[in-house]
Amino acid sequence: xxxxxxxxxxxxxxxxxxxxxxxxxxxxxxxxxxxxxxxxxxxxxxxxxxxxxxxxxxxxxxxxxxxxxxxxxxxxxxxxxxxxxxxxxxxxxxxxxxxxxxxxxxxxxxxxxxxxxxxxxxxxxxxxxxxxxxxxxxxxxxxxxxxxxxxxxxxxxxxxxxxxxxxxxxxxxxxxxxxxxxxxxxxxxxxxxxxxxxxxxxxxxxxxxxxxxxxxxxxxxxxxxxxxxxxxxxxxxxxxxxxxxxxxxxxxxxxxx
Numbered sequence: 690x691x692x693x694x695x696x697x698x699x700x701x702x703x704x705x706x707x708x709x710x711x712x713x714x715x716x717x718x719x720x721x722x723x724x725x726x727x728x729x730x731x732x733x734x735x736x737x738x739x740x741x742x743x744x745x746x747x748x749x750x751x752x753x754x755x756x757x758x759x760x761x762x763x764x765x766x767x768x769x770x771x772x773x774x775x776x777x778x779x780x781x782x783x784x785x786x787x788x789x790x791x792x793x794x795x796x797x798x799x800x801x802x803x804x805x806x807x808x809x810x811x812x813x814x815x816x817x818x819x820x821x822x823x824x825x826x827x828x829x830x831x832x833x834x835x836x837x838x839x840x841x842x843x844x845x846x847x848x849x850x851x852x853x854x855x856x857x858x859x860x861x862x863x864x865x866x867x868x869x870x871x872x873x874x875x876x877x878x879x880x881x882x883x884x885x886x887x888x889x890x891x892x893x894x895x896x897x898x899x900x901x902x903x904x905x906x907x908x909x910x911x912x913x914x915x916x917x918x919x920x921x922x923x924x925x926x927x928x929x930x931x932x933x934x935x936x937x938x939x940x941x942x943x944x945x946x
Contacts (some may be wrong), residue, residue, distance in 0.1 A: 707862050707893035708732035708755060712764035715750050715917075723762070724750040732895060734861075737888045739904035740897040741938055742914035748897040749788070751914070752864040755895065756786040770862050782812050785860035786869050787851055796840040800831055800850040803839060804857050804864060811858035825853035831880065845876030863887060865896040871902060880902040881907050901935040916940055 713728040725747045732738050735915035740748040753759040754766050757773050766773040769783045794803050804825055808818045826835045829849040834842065839850060848868065852930040855863065865884070869877040884907040887894050898904050904911050905925040911934060921941055923929050929937055 695806045706731045707734045707736075708766070708768050710751075710755070710764065710766045713751070713754060713761045713766060714763040715747075715759070716721065716762045722916070723920070724917050725754075725761070726916075728844040728917070728919055730912065730919060732862075732893050734893055735888060735891040736910065737884060737894040737896065737908045739908035739911040740895060740914055741899075741904060741911055741934070743903065743942070744896075746914045748914055749866050750917075752786070752866050752897060753788070754896060755862075756784050756864055757781055758786075763868055782858065783861045784854035785858070785863045786866075787855050788866045789863070794839050794847060794850055794854070797838065799836050800842075800846075800872065801826070803850055804853050807854040813858050821857050821859075825857050828856070829853050829883070841911070843876075844871050845873060845879070848872055848876060849879065854913070863892060863893060863894045863896075865894065867897055867899070867932040868901065869898065877903070901938065902932075905931055905934050913938060913941055 708731065710728055710730045714723050714726050715725040719912045728747070728751060730738075740751065743750050750759065754761050754773055755768055757768070757769055757777035760774055768780050771779045771783065773780050795806070798806070799821055804822050808821050809815070813821055826832055826936065829852055831846075831849055831853065834846055839847065840852065852868070863884075865880075868880050872880070881903060884894055884896060886908070888907070896904070908925060910921055910922055910924050913923075921937070923934070923937060925931060925934060
């Protein structure tokens, strides 16, 4: 059943939840309207939840709060039982984050060196790092370019490196902000298959996208955000037929995706 949201997380929904937010509001200085308004959401372990909304709807703000990178103005967020503000450093260790495509990669380093740096940064022991790097190189099919400098990479190669960087410390929760934007079909499919693999392994994933077909393929649930508010959620293939998510969004928002 398609759900209209009233900003409340039922008590039953937080059992075994990997992510719980209550009343999240975020106001940026100089902006008249809040970027987020009273957002309450839970994500179960092993669930892939899609965030669908126009540019500026609040998707990235929500993901940055859940990553421990941004403080909410009001409300709380917990990730794997950790408070996103008081325990932000610990949150970084259990979250794998990808924002703005490959932003954050060091272009003068090789892919392998980037992965090594972020493994160390996120607490992987020195003894384990070589094995973790090889796991990531194999997982994302990076053998042909792992030792090349990132500066010369295509968008797809950078995205694979960024995903490897986000996964090397084996996070329990992944937040992916429009991870396939600007990628060709083959590279986008690599990302989608990766999300499906995370789902099968029991990891929780939040993924924002404008691509309704992509969200229908990989998500167990899609949340629609308008003007900083969660207004609706639906389960593709359960609440709505495959291929109907775009129509649902247009009906609710009156906008294009």
